[in-house]
Amino acid sequence: xxxxxxxxxxxxxxxxxxxxxxxxxxxxxxxxxxxxxxxxxxxxxxxxxxxxxxxxxxxxxxxxxxxxxxxxxxxxxxxxxxxxxxxxxxxxxxxxxxxxxxxxxxxxxxxxxxxxxxxxxxxxxxxxxxxxxxxxxxxxxxxxxxxxxxxxxxxxxxxxxxxxxxxxxxxxxxxxxxxxxxxxxxxxxxxxxxxxxxxxxxxxxxxxxxxxxxxxxxxxxxxxxxxx
Numbered sequence: 001x002x003x004x005x006x007x008x009x010x011x012x013x014x015x016x017x018x019x020x021x022x023x024x025x026x027x028x029x030x031x032x033x034x035x036x037x038x039x040x041x042x043x044x045x046x047x048x049x050x051x052x053x054x055x056x057x058x059x060x061x062x063x064x065x066x067x068x069x070x071x072x073x074x075x076x077x078x079x080x081x082x083x084x085x086x087x088x089x090x091x092x093x094x095x096x097x098x099x100x101x102x103x104x105x106x107x108x109x110x111x112x113x114x115x116x117x118x119x120x121x122x123x124x125x126x127x128x129x130x131x132x133x134x135x136x137x138x139x140x141x142x143x144x145x146x147x148x149x150x151x152x153x154x155x156x157x158x159x160x161x162x163x164x165x166x167x168x169x170x171x172x173x174x175x176x177x178x179x180x181x182x183x184x185x186x187x188x189x190x191x192x193x194x195x196x197x198x199x200x201x202x203x204x205x206x207x208x209x210x211x212x213x214x215x216x217x218x219x220x221x222x223x224x225x226x227x228x
Contacts, residue, residue: 002027007162007169008034008191010198019047026051026158028165037191041132041172045165052154053161055133062130132171139167142218148211159206166199 001014007030017028017035024047035042044056143149149160156164173195177188196219203212 004029007166009194020050023047024050038169038172041168146214170195
């Protein structure tokens with residue numbers, strides 16, 4: 001029987017996400033108990049969208065917000081990189097020209113989600129979907145900049161896609177477990193710690209050590225993740 005490490009706790013298991021296996025042909029090991037903890041995030045990609053990994057379509061409210069916020073910076077402002085302060089509308093025009101030869105749908109959704117972003121922090125006042133998806137996009141961009149992931153998620157290979165799913169699990173646990181003061185609730189702390197350990201173990205087993213360092217840098221260290 002096929003066995004693998006649970007995406008959430010890292011323990012060995014023969015349990016897999018049946019929909020992802022049957023509809024996308026990818027093994028995502030996760031016990032039913034653990035899957036309940038991360039279902040709110042995993043269901044955004046579960047099934048046919050699991051591999052290749054495809055971003056979910058916008059909700060009507062997200063589409064309306066995106067249209068109203070086209071002047072928002074496409075990437076959160078970073079004092080170390082002033083070039084990030086470029087409006088979504090400008091990036092959209094550039095991408096429209098550059099992507100005429102291929103499907104631009106992922107780029108459109110990425111920009112629309114950016115327009116829904118709340119800039120006070122990755123998890124501040126946005127909806128669960130917007131918070132988790134925007135933080136996932138931030139991790140993807142950081143790992144792409146370090147040559148760990150391709151520019152488009154749908155072009156990720158099996159190992160890269162599994163890494164993205166593992167990130168979704170971690171981000172879900174942090175978002176769901178966050179208390180009113182921004183800390184991860186004590187009851188959720190162990191689940192977050194176990195998931196992070198599993199994430200780094202998978203990365204170390206399937207990628208060069210430079211990927212482990214890039215991931216650690218992107219997450220900002222354990223303390224930063226716990227307070228995100």
